[in-house]
Amino acid sequence: MALTKILGLETEYGIHLADPESNPTSGSSLLINAYVAHLAGRIEWDFLDEHPGHDARGFDREGVGPLVERHLVNTVLTNGARYYVDHAHPEYSTPECTTVLELLAADRAGELVLERSMAAAKQMLGAGQEIVVYKNNSDGKGNSYGCHENYLVDRTVPFKEIAQQFTAHLVTRQIFTGAGKVGCEEEFSGRAGFEITQRADFFEEEIGLETTMNRPIINTRDEPHAEAGQYRRLHVITGDANLSEVATLLKVGSSSLVLSMIEDGYFNDTDLYLREPVRAMHSVSHDLSLRMPLELRSGRQLSALQLQGEIYLAACAYRDREGLASLGDPAVGELILSQWERILTALESDPSSLRTTLDWVAKYEIMQAYCERHGCGMDDPRVAAMDLQYHDLRPERSLFRRLGMETLLDEATVLAAVTDPPRTTRAYFRGECLKRYPRQVISANWDSIVVDLGEEPLRRIPMMDPLRGTAAHVANLLDECATVNELVDRLGG
């Protein structure tokens, strides 16, 4: 039986400073410090459990994996998220969630955190100075930064199986996960003026540990931040950062469903293996018809749309036999399936009908209309400016906000997720401890928090199981403990 999927999203935001001399790393730090400055106290991130060099294929490569930048600003928020500077970008990692709706709220809350950070930074900076943040993945000049998805999967399923069986989905889901991009990265110049995704052009390998160069479709980083004997954290780096709520829901929802199916052996008897995944990654993104055939290893040829259709039908069969409990809440699983069907049907009959639903369609349609009005082509600099400004998180400048996009969450839910942790994982314990005992929580990371009981040494509270420390487990306990000392006593000293 597939494990309950623990989900997370980490987004590196694009950052632009008015002064070209200024440094994006210090700009990112300023942004985060400005946000934290108006919150009560500041909690440091704890690096004890960082091992980004662990490879899922069973070896360690110290020094090859991404460096953990310990000297940069790093903080934990009361919603259980991590907010920090990574590779000269502000990065927001959602707390762990069990349903995609919780995750969507946490991700949208991240946008609000960045929006408030910009406003706070503006107050700290001199007149005319501003730091602007973009939720995108490419500067259009060959530089990319990621929006990574995380899924805890069953350690007993061989990694090779996951890698082989998941690839076709990662390649073809681009038809709804794409955030759209005008122009192409240099290597692909000469191709169509608009492509479906921001990220596809940056993928060069089928499998590997890198995330900043020679990017692989399947990333092998093996750093579960949980009981390693039980869990593997699949770190998915192919996706675009979405502003569309439906796109985020479907990106993560369809992928967690496919991973459950892989865990339960539902892909063993299919032939859904692409012959050339890297080439397909690029061609799917460049094919606005969605109908170009991709060759499977079996010799069959299917378009991205047809392949998604087959995966969707297999997912329905899986639901009928195994249920959707692994998606945290079966009702949310049903929502994922119904959205999946609706989006594939619309992409088949009339993609433009999704102009207020999916990012790439919204962007494409409005750019087309703009070109028509102004008698220009997709290569006009104003269209390139529209591309960037679609992702601008300033409400007064955001083009996304002007397009009347469909939403799945009400604003109150998103606002609550800025301060409150999800209730169904250990993020609840982390976030509530930060809220209730801000002066005594010294540091926190994904799998523990360190508290000061007023006597040496500091005490570490381990949280290795992501499904413990939920509201159901600890809400009453926390209510009964006025101080962290009482809490530690009650937890068994």
Add this chain to the structure above:
Amino acid sequence: MPEREQRQRPASESEQSDGATEESLPTSERAERLKSEIDDILDEIDEVLEENAEEFVRNYVQKGGQ
């Protein structure tokens, strides 16, 4: 699809206050309404788009990330 909340732009809400829904309108009227909605959006975009688009795009350079 489940009946979920769909938020539209304020302009289109007021346009629909006569009770007519998108589905109940003939195709030509629907197309017209869509066109006027998009025209409104384009007007707004003309207002908020960075003034010197070329320079803005040229200056948007990021350090590579993950």
